[in-house]
Amino acid sequence: MTKPEKESCESCRFKSCAVEVLDSDELNILQTNCSEAVFKRNELIFREGTPHSGIAYVKSGLVKIHKMGPVKDQILKLVKAPQFIGIPTVLGNKVNQYTATALIPTHTCFIATDVFRKLILLNGKFANEIINNLCFDELSFFDRSIHQTQKQIHGRVADALLLLSNDIFQSDSFQMPLNRTDLGDLVHARRESVTRTLTHFRKDNLISIKGKTIELLNKSMLERISKSG
Amino acid sequence: MTKPEKESCESCRFKSCAVEVLDSDELNILQTNCSEAVFKRNELIFREGTPHSGIAYVKSGLVKIHKMGPVKDQILKLVKAPQFIGIPTVLGNKVNQYTATALIPTHTCFIATDVFRKLILLNGKFANEIINNLCFDELSFFDRSIHQTQKQIHGRVADALLLLSNDIFQSDSFQMPLNRTDLGDLVHARRESVTRTLTHFRKDNLISIKGKTIELLNKSMLERISKSG
DNA sequence: GCTAAAATGTGATTTTAGTCACATTAATTA
């Protein structure tokens, strides 16, 4: 983790919708209570069970939110910039309830929790944006949970590939940011099962794998597999 | 569904933490934009895919939030009064994203979405309470999701029994509000598997089943089973 | 560039829970 030169929040190119609605007084409060950090690939942003260091705003990069379960680690969501992570720490809880790890080089700002809360109390529009955010999260988590629970592994892996392609990288070809174990943690499966599924897809010419580069060759078939489970 | 006599929001005995912080002007706005309804056991409060009729506040009763998946229905959460349901409809979306069904006789108030949003914009404290609510939901859903995904069926059913006993009914003996299929929808299993697990627990004297009445006879062992998966 | 460690691939086997088919019991309602 490195600390870059601090730039002004007001002139920040990566402002969130929520920060966009703040007036200059509020931006000033934010400015003086906000610190920046850069994380390398696989660096920990914060860890479950440790005291939290405020709300993190991911300005650029990609983060996995994960948590240890009774049997294995589970990736709860992938968060692409720009987005807040760790908002649930605005609750009384002083300890992180999950872990956040950078998957690619990631630039973040940390906003002190009490300042974040102050902005909610001061500015209804800010609060409204945060609520929109949380609501959207809830709905997508519901959807993901249902699909990950009810589909079998081919459908789940297809889902993950389509998520990476459509939502994260917006390209049919991308550098896979997760290893096979991680991918298993995302789709509720074991490393070996993920490998077997990917091999299967490769043999059927649905995807090509060259080192870390994955290309989706037949998206409509992957979508069919995703739908049929 | 029946429409009872309308009582004043201000004097309501079941006020939420959020409504508690409203001033009398705001309570008045709420009062004039809020309607009451009573639902019988198994009555639909709102259904996925239909236009939503505002945020519902559950004054008394018990509700299941569920959604059809690719294979079967899934219960996303059980909501005990007093609590809001359907807050994610404050998002632009005009259509319910999941279904809410009363499990026991349930008293609700419907608050028009735009009024709910107005209160968020007007009163930071109200927004703050709603945010606390959403954050708490997110964290508990994460936890439930991890446990339901990683444990095997004995652990999952034990979890459900402990949830009903500890969180919903606060008693070791209760009237089971869910049938075997519903219980399966809650713990990601089939009716037959739930039956087999309950029979197993009964034979081990962990629970007793007399009609719809379930009594937890050996909670510490159920907790052990919940932990060991 | 060499070596150790980490990540990935693959076959054989086992485990878990789902599926199917049907019996039994409970709850509605005509």
Add this chain to the structure above:
DNA sequence: TAATTAATGTGACTAAAATCACATTTTAGC
């Protein structure tokens, strides 16, 4: 109260993915 429907229980069988064991490849550190 009989008749019908819905809910529950149970055994036999099947399918899916986990587990285990080990080979191979890739990556990172010296």
